[in-house]
Amino acid sequence: MAATTTDVTSSYDRIKDIQEFDHTKNGVKGLKDSGITSIPKFFIQPPEILSTLSPTSQSNTSNNIPVIDLENINSQAHRPKIVEQIKEAAREWGFFQVINHEIPISVMEETIQAFISFHEQPGEVKAKYYSRENGSYSSNIDVYHAKAATWHDYLKFWMAPEEQAVKVEDIPEIVRKEAIAWDGFAKKLAEDVMELLCEGIGLESSRFKELSCSGNRLLVGNYYPYCPQPNLTLGLAPHTDAGTITVLISNQVSGLQIKHGEDWVDVKPLPGAVIFNIADLLQIISNGEYNSVQHRVRANSCEEARISITEFFNLSKWKEYGSFGPLPELVSAEKPALYLVFAKTTSINCLTGITPVTSGDALIDGNSIRSSVGMSNIRRIIGVCPQFDILWNALSGHEHLELFASIRGLPPATIKLVVEKSLAEVKLTEAGKVRAGSYSGGMRRRLSVAAALLGDPKLVILDEPTTGMDPITRRHVWDIIENAKKGRAIVLTTHSMEEADVLSDRIGIMAKGSLRCIGTSIRLKSRFASKCGAERREHIFSDFRTHNIWSITSGARFVTIPGTESGENPRGIMVEVYWEQDDYGALCISGHSAEIPVPPKMASIDLKSNTKISNFVKG
Numbered sequence: 137m138a139a140t141t142t143d144v145t146s147s148y149d150r151i152k153d154i155q156e157f158d159h160t161k162n163g164v165k166g167l168k169d170s171g172i173t174s175i176p177k178f179f180i181q182p183p184e185i186l187s188t189l190s191p192t193s194q195s196n197t198s199n200n201i202p203v204i205d206l207e208n209i210n211s212q213a214h215r216p217k218i219v220e221q222i223k224e225a226a227r228e229w230g231f232f233q234v235i236n237h238e239i240p241i242s243v244m245e246e247t248i249q250a251f252i253s254f255h256e257q258p259g260e261v262k263a264k265y266y267s268r269e270n271g272s273y274s275s276n277i278d279v280y281h282a283k284a285a286t287w288h289d290y291l292k293f294w295m296a297p298e299e300q301a302v303k304v305e306d307i308p309e310i311v312r313k314e315a316i317a318w319d320g321f322a323k324k325l326a327e328d329v330m331e332l333l334c335e336g337i338g339l340e341s342s343r344f345k346e347l348s349c350s351g352n353r354l355l356v357g358n359y360y361p362y363c364p365q366p367n368l369t370l371g372l373a374p375h376t377d378a379g380t381i382t383v384l385i386s387n388q389v390s391g392l393q394i395k396h397g398e399d400w401v402d403v404k405p406l407p408g409a410v411i412f413n414i415a416d417l418l419q420i421i422s423n424g425e426y427n428s429v430q431h432r433v434r435a436n437s438c439e440e441a442r443i444s445i446t447e448f449f450n451l452s453k454w455k456e457y458g459s460f461g462p463l464p465e466l467v468s469a470e471k472p473a474l475y476l477v478f479a480k481t482t483s484i485n486c487l488t489g490i491t492p493v494t495s496g497d498a499l500i501d502g503n504s505i506r507s508s509v510g511m512s513n514i515r516r517i518i519g520v521c522p523q524f525d526i527l528w529n530a531l532s533g534h535e536h537l538e539l540f541a542s543i544r545g546l547p548p549a550t551i552k553l554v555v556e557k558s559l560a561e562v563k564l565t566e567a568g569k570v571r572a573g574s575y576s577g578g579m580r581r582r583l584s585v586a587a588a589l590l591g592d593p594k595l596v597i598l599d600e601p602t603t604g605m606d607p608i609t610r611r612h613v614w615d616i617i618e619n620a621k622k623g624r625a626i627v628l629t630t631h632s633m634e635e636a637d638v639l640s641d642r643i644g645i646m647a648k649g650s651l652r653c654i655g656t657s658i659r660l661k662s663r664f665a666s667k668c669g670a671e672r673r674e675h676i677f678s679d680f681r682t683h684n685i686w687s688i689t690s691g692a693r694f695v696t697i698p699g700t701e702s703g704e705n706p707r708g709i710m711v712e713v714y715w716e717q718d719d720y721g722a723l724c725i726s727g728h729s730a731e732i733p734v735p736p737k738m739a740s741i742d743l744k745s746n747t748k749i750s751n752f753v754k755g
């Protein structure tokens with residue numbers, strides 16, 4: 137196995153292999169059907185995953201996730217007990233399965249069978265639906281970025297909200313009726329379970345529903361064909377789900393595992409049961425009362441394929457609220473908020489004047505975002521590409537840019553030329569004549585980026601400009617952004633570390649609502665590198681060599697913590713404080729050692745007068 141794992145990082149042409157796989161449009165089912173006996177190298181998981189896959193590693197089969205009987209859900213006498221069980225399961229396990237629900241077994245079986253039938257059609261029939269960008273059928277959406285690919289294909293549709301939902305006629309006929317029926321049943325059951333979850337933590341039963349926790353739904357049929365080397369890859373990599381709640385059914389082929397303590401626990405599919413898991417947003421809304429737990433799927437070692445039908449529930453009124461954090465009812469002096477309010481979009485909305493500022497201020501080119509004069513000056517010098525495209529289906533790309541150019545006040549005589557140049561830059565010259573209603577997601581994003589850059593703004597804000605783009609278009613948009621950097625500031629938000637690394641001069645990382653760090657890519661890497669593993673460090677050292685920045689001043693000092701003198705440690709306690717220069721050359725503390733008694737003859741700096749540093753050291 138050692139030889140194979142080394143291959144993961146060796147220099148074979150990984151991209152070429154992936155592209156070949158992608159171009160078959162046949163997913164891993166196609167690989168399995170070709171009769172291969174060993175899996176392509178880009179499926180081989182890194183050693184830290186492989187070590188958890190061997191039969192001797194801690195997969196624990198003696199446990200199973202809680203099973204909750206919903207038979208008497210509406211009986212006054214039984215409901216409190218069911219609420220208690222669900223609450224306990226959602227808190228301790230993050231996963232549970234429900235039995236005696238209202239969904240007929242025949243509906244579950246028909247749904248599973250329909251998705252199997254889709255995946256088991258001849259490759260050329262499925263290939264029509266295959267796309268990495270906005271198609272419904274694909275395999276390994278993140279294969280170009282992930283450390284390793286996984287052994288499953290999927291078919292997915294947005295079922296809600298209406299403006300995002302798939303058109304009925306675009307659902308392949310072979311699953312159409314079943315997908316629509318399943319969505320109805322799953323939504324009803326999820327809303328019933330959400331009521332129980334609300335009651336469990338003392339909320340009004342309808343609270344989650346009113347927040348629109350079931351208003352956004354993505355239905356996915358995951359297909360895990362037989363894998364010839366199941367101990368070298370996974371069916372699905374470890375992850376947590378992002379939304380509010382996930383509803384899952386599967387056939388009887390096992391594979392799903394959840395992280396419980398240090399163990400990966402097998403979830404044994406119970407015939408007729410529906411599995412629920414808490415997703416990240418519900419963990420946040422519930423202020424940590426409920427837990428979103430890591431799970432993964434083992435590569436399938438059975439001849440029979442595994443199928444799971446997963447419906448991801450999320451908020452549909454997210455945009456309306458603009459930000460999200462723990463519900464006020466769940467925050468108190470005894471239970472302070474564990475999570476800050478999500479604030480990326482809110483911050484951008486404040487900077488651009490969409491959301492009024494309630495406290496604090498920001499200056500853009502010397503103009504305060506709190507003053508109406510300042511804001512109108514700011515509007516003249518910024519261009520914005522919002523996270524969700526604001527485009528009109530009936531207008532062409534050309535008409536959009538003409539409209540935006542005249543709103544920006546460009547001289548009418550120049551507009552035609554500016555628009556043509558701009559369309560050429562984003563490679564939409566031909567498409568510019570066509571209505572935007574027929575554009576793919578990537579084309580819509582490119583048009584939005586072009587609109588943001590119109591009129592030579594001094595500050596451009598790009599909110600996740602490449603979300604949903606295939607890797608080639610994304611690289612192209614990176615070139616556009618790179619070229620647009622000259623003479624202006626660009627603030628770009630992204631979830632992709634690679635994108636931040638490629639495009640940014642300075643990177644700020646926001647987590648759970650606040651800015652955690654800011655600095656150049658090299659500085660952040662050097663500061664946080666130890667957490668990234670050997671491969672990442674390799675990368676960082678080569679970055680250091682290419683940027684030739686050996687001259688960074690850094691150092692360490694022993695510092696006594698004031699007031700720690702005692703009989704046992706007459707000279708007190710000290711720590712070693714590490715310091716370095718920040719991006720502007722100012723010295724700042726970057727960390728400290730564990731506390732140790734000051735040895736008798738040691739000379740150290742006494743911080744009695746410097747409360748700021750001593751607080752830091754103590755904290």
Ligand SMILES: O=C(O)CCC(=O)C(=O)O
Binds near residue numbers: 356444
């Ligand atoms: O296939 C499964 O059992 C799990 C699927 C899953 O976790 C997901 O799609 O997020």
Ligand SMILES: [Fe+2]
Binds near residue numbers: 377382
């Ligand atoms: Fe999941």
